Amino acid sequence: MGDLRLMKGNEVIAEAAIRCGCDGYFGYPITPQSEIMETLMARRPWEETGMVVLQAESEGASINMIYGGASSGKKVMTSSSSPGISLMSEGLSYLAGAELPCLIVNVQRGGPGLGTIQPSQSDYFQATKGGGHGDFQLIVLAPASVQEMNDFVDLGFELAFKYRNPAMILADGVIGQTMEKVELSDYKPRWTEQQIEEMHGSWAANGKKANRNQHIVTSLELVSERQEKFNQKLQAKYRKMEEEEVRYEMIQCDDAEYVIVAFGLSARISQKSVDILREKGIKVGLLRPITLFPFPTKIISELANRGVKGFLSVEMNAGQMVQDVRLAVNGKTKVEYFGRMGGMITNPGEVADVVESKLIGK
Amino acid sequence: MADLQLQDIIKPENRVYGKSKVLTDKPMHYCYGCSHGVVNKLIAEVIEEMGIQDKTVGVSPVGCAVFMYDYIDVDFMEAAHGKAPAVATGYKRTNPDKYVFTYQGDGDLAAIGTGETFHAVNRGENIVMIFINNAIYGMTGGQMAPTTMLGQVTATTPYGRDVDLNGYPLKITELLAQLPGAAYVTRQSVHTPANVRKCKKAIRKAFENSAKKIGTSFVEVVSTCNSGWKIDPVASNKWMEENMFPFYPLGDLKDSERLDIEQYKVQKLKK
Amino acid sequence: MTEEIIIAGFGGQGVLSMGKILAYSGIMQDQEVSWFPSYGPEMRGGTANVTVILSDERISSPVLNEYDTAIILNQQSLDKFESKIKAGGTLLFDPNGIIKPPTRTDIKVYKIAATQIAAEQGKPRIFNMIVLGAFLQVKPIVKLENVQRGLEKSLPERHHKTIPENMEALDLGKDNVIAVN
Numbered sequence: 001m002g003d004l005r006l007m008k009g010n011e012v013i014a015e016a017a018i019r020c021g022c023d024g025y026f027g028y029p030i031t032p033q034s035e036i037m038e039t040l041m042a043r044r045p046w047e048e049t050g051m052v053v054l055q056a057e058s059e060g061a062s063i064n065m066i067y068g069g070a071s072s073g074k075k076v077m078t079s080s081s082s083p084g085i086s087l088m089s090e091g092l093s094y095l096a097g098a099e100l101p102c103l104i105v106n107v108q109r110g111g112p113g114l115g116t117i118q119p120s121q122s123d124y125f126q127a128t129k130g131g132g133h134g135d136f137q138l139i140v141l142a143p144a145s146v147q148e149m150n151d152f153v154d155l156g157f158e159l160a161f162k163y164r165n166p167a168m169i170l171a172d173g174v175i176g177q178t179m180e181k182v183e184l185s186d187y188k189p190r191w192t193e194q195q196i197e198e199m200h201g202s203w204a205a206n207g208k209k210a211n212r213n214q215h216i217v218t219s220l221e222l223v224s225e226r227q228e229k230f231n232q233k234l235q236a237k238y239r240k241m242e243e244e245e246v247r248y249e250m251i252q253c254d255d256a257e258y259v260i261v262a263f264g265l266s267a268r269i270s271q272k273s274v275d276i277l278r279e280k281g282i283k284v285g286l287l288r289p290i291t292l293f294p295f296p297t298k299i300i301s302e303l304a305n306r307g308v309k310g311f312l313s314v315e316m317n318a319g320q321m322v323q324d325v326r327l328a329v330n331g332k333t334k335v336e337y338f339g340r341m342g343g344m345i346t347n348p349g350e351v352a353d354v355v356e357s358k359l360i361g362k
Numbered sequence: 363m364a365d366l367q368l369q370d371i372i373k374p375e376n377r378v379y380g381k382s383k384v385l386t387d388k389p390m391h392y393c394y395g396c397s398h399g400v401v402n403k404l405i406a407e408v409i410e411e412m413g414i415q416d417k418t419v420g421v422s423p424v425g426c427a428v429f430m431y432d433y434i435d436v437d438f439m440e441a442a443h444g445k446a447p448a449v450a451t452g453y454k455r456t457n458p459d460k461y462v463f464t465y466q467g468d469g470d471l472a473a474i475g476t477g478e479t480f481h482a483v484n485r486g487e488n489i490v491m492i493f494i495n496n497a498i499y500g501m502t503g504g505q506m507a508p509t510t511m512l513g514q515v516t517a518t519t520p521y522g523r524d525v526d527l528n529g530y531p532l533k534i535t536e537l538l539a540q541l542p543g544a545a546y547v548t549r550q551s552v553h554t555p556a557n558v559r560k561c562k563k564a565i566r567k568a569f570e571n572s573a574k575k576i577g578t579s580f581v582e583v584v585s586t587c588n589s590g591w592k593i594d595p596v597a598s599n600k601w602m603e604e605n606m607f608p609f610y611p612l613g614d615l616k617d618s619e620r621l622d623i624e625q626y627k628v629q630k631l632k633k
Numbered sequence: 634m635t636e637e638i639i640i641a642g643f644g645g646q647g648v649l650s651m652g653k654i655l656a657y658s659g660i661m662q663d664q665e666v667s668w669f670p671s672y673g674p675e676m677r678g679g680t681a682n683v684t685v686i687l688s689d690e691r692i693s694s695p696v697l698n699e700y701d702t703a704i705i706l707n708q709q710s711l712d713k714f715e716s717k718i719k720a721g722g723t724l725l726f727d728p729n730g731i732i733k734p735p736t737r738t739d740i741k742v743y744k745i746a747a748t749q750i751a752a753e754q755g756k757p758r759i760f761n762m763i764v765l766g767a768f769l770q771v772k773p774i775v776k777l778e779n780v781q782r783g784l785e786k787s788l789p790e791r792h793h794k795t796i797p798e799n800m801e802a803l804d805l806g807k808d809n810v811i812a813v814n
Contacts, residue, residue, distance in 0.1 A: 004660075006653075006656055006666065006668070006787070024456045026452060052455045057478070057481035060448070060477075060478075061477070061481065062448075064448035064449050064452065064478070065449070065451050065452030066452055067445075067452060068421075068439060068452025069453060071439045071449075072453055072456060072457050074456045074457070091442065091445075094442050117672070174696060177669065178668060178670075179667070180666065180695070205419055205438065205439055206437065207416045207417050207436075207460060208415060208418075208435065208437045209416055214435055214436060214437055214438065215438075216440065217440065218438070218440035220428065265696065268693055268694045268696075269693075269694040271694065345696050347694070347698030348693075348694050348697070349699070350698065
């Protein structure tokens with residue numbers, strides 16, 4: 001049994017980082033996630049676990065500091081919110097191209113541009129379709145509770161190192177700012193230099209030993225044949241993630257005639273909509289993708305084959321995930337979208353009404 | 363003496379100079395007359411002489427030196443354009459016992475990466491920064507750099523750099539020397555044997571400083587780019603002496619034996 | 634039991650911390666809790682609100698469109714939230730500065746003159762605890778001993794000396810809450 005606390009999602013990210021043996025956090029303040037670095041600075045983990053925390057001069061610097069730390073095989077992370085993540089796009093591409101494991105947290109706010117500081121899910125495309133130039137994917141985890149903000153830090157690092165690929169926690173302003181009861185993870189010690197050598201010594205730039213060739217962390221390859229081969233290797237990695245790492249939660253889907261698909265905060269809201277509709281005798285279920293990449297395509301396809309009459313994708317954006325739901329359903333049945341934008345948050349009653357009007361057609 | 367044959371002279375004990383063991387056997391791709399090759403060699407020699415090959419990690423730039431990891435046999439990170447100081451910061455902060463050096467040209471360090479450069483030095487990161495200033499963008503085909511001289515012809519200043527259009531040549535090294543985080547700031551060149559020796563001393567000092575944790579050590583090397591300048595190598599040296607040295611004078615700009623950090627340590631300010 | 638509450642007023646009235654104490658009290662009696670604040674510039678001198686949910690079951694949405702209880706501390710918040718109280722629900726408000734009193738008759742309405750009492754006591758800081766006391770009189774969803782434990786858990790050690798004062802403020806609220814309808 002871990003340590004039970006009442007904490008904000010953002011604070012939990014910081015605490016979970018310290019406890020999972022993270023070696024370094026590099027970031028730049030932006031609402032609504034500044035509590036992450038503030039909590040770390042107040043906690044002074046460098047005195048406790050040796051974890052480094054640094055306020056960088058920009059998001060562009062932060063993501064490249066991550067590149068530096070990750071190159072040595074250490075567990076490093078950054079966090080930001082939507083406009084800041086855009087500034088990190090270049091770095092994300094380089095990290096993926098250099099196959100560096102690391103963790104990026106995006107506590108989303110509404111855009112485009114400077115937009116609003118209120119919660120949003122409008123970075124779904126950016127997060128799940130790579131988020132920078134070139135063919136690459138991030139592993140994307142979508143927490144729907146403060147508890148998952150704790151759990152996904154460790155999980156994010158685990159998957160990042162398993163696949164040597166950057167992982168992203170795609171949260172939103174509500175999950176970041178809400179306080180809920182959370183069971184904090186137990187402390188894990190930071191990896192020793194020897195453990196890093198054993199686990200990641202085949203690639204990490206941790207100092208050229210006499211008995212090995214130099215390690216070069218790079219995403220540069222001017223010979224097209226070799227670059228294509230590398231790209232094929234990346235794609236094989238992504239296909240393996242699709243086979244092995246899909247995570248989702250199904251609520252009352254067993255007998256469901258209609259299924260709401262929603263992640264993060266939208267899933268929490270929609271869960272209450274399911275309760276409202278079930279009380280009226282309407283058989284509605286909720287499918288909550290936990291990994292947005294890899295996306296739970298198979299189970300959605302199975303639900304469509306099983307005879308679900310319609311899907312509603314509920315998102316705090318103009319309809320982004322709905323495209324992936326449609327690809328999964330592949331024309332077998334109706335797929336609708338409902339969402340709010342610009343920092344507006346939908347509510348359980350609104351979603352329930354849309355299920356009735358758009359899916360059932362009352 | 364007449365009996366002395368050439369093969370008698372070529373013996374290990376008679377060797378006075380050789381290729382550093384930290385240099386690989388790969389032929390360098392740099393142009394004839396380019397300063398990069400010399401500076402790459404000096405870095406390798408310093409690493410070998412200090413015995414820190416297994417503790418040194420380099421950060422290569424975007425620019426002509428992007429493949430320097432093919433020549434210097436240590437672990438390397440290839441950074442995004444301008445981001446080498448940030449990459450080095452992330453590495454050094456999480457690996458404080460390693461020697462970390464960056465190597466950047468004028469476009470990388472003083473244009474696209476100005477922010478990262480300033481802030482790394484201002485934080486006093488305990489890293490070595492090598493800055494190759496050849497007043498032009500070499501790799502992309504000879505366009506104007508922030509350090510291009512007034513009146514200098516480049517691909518993007520075909521009528522000479524004009525102050526109205528392009529502003530002034532940037533003395534970034536002078537600016538960096540003002541920052542308390544900078545421990546050692548020097549400007550060198552490698553166009554004569556004497557200057558090569560001086561430059562090597564400067565690079566060695568920069569690496570030694572890195573272990574003393576006294577702040578950032580910054581070595582500018584005023585360099586030639588005969589391909590970009592479209593002047594032959596010998597004339598390039600002369601052009602550099604006549605046009606660049608008056609504006610970018612050689613010598614130390616700052617040399618702190620220690621970073622006087624205590625004077626900056628203050629109590630939490632009262633509200 | 635699930636209680637869905639909105640607390641709304643001006644920034645600086647202690648809206649968020651009142652919600653936090655309530656949430657901590659819930660945790661002390663093994664309930665699930667959720668505390669979702671308004672955030673950003675609107676808090677600085679403007680309006681502030683927080684949605685607090687206490688439940689014996691897993692909480693689904695931390696964001697709500699209707700509430701069991703609204704605790705209202707200024708006119709703007711009353712205008713915004715009166716219509717969002719569930720039929721049969723509860724409205725508790727401080728009459729200070731209220732020029733258009735609530736009109737609904739399908740909810741239970743209470744008032745607590747917390748601003749006035751806190752001023753009379755010369756302790757403006759205990760204002761929000763007076764309001765909380767009034768709420769707990771009307772809806773005793775958490776035990777007072779759990780509020781005390783919640784305060785101990787939520788306040789930094791150096792502020793623990795203020796706990797008795799806060800507990801007394803709860804009593805002031807309990808004793809002075811008035812049913813309006």
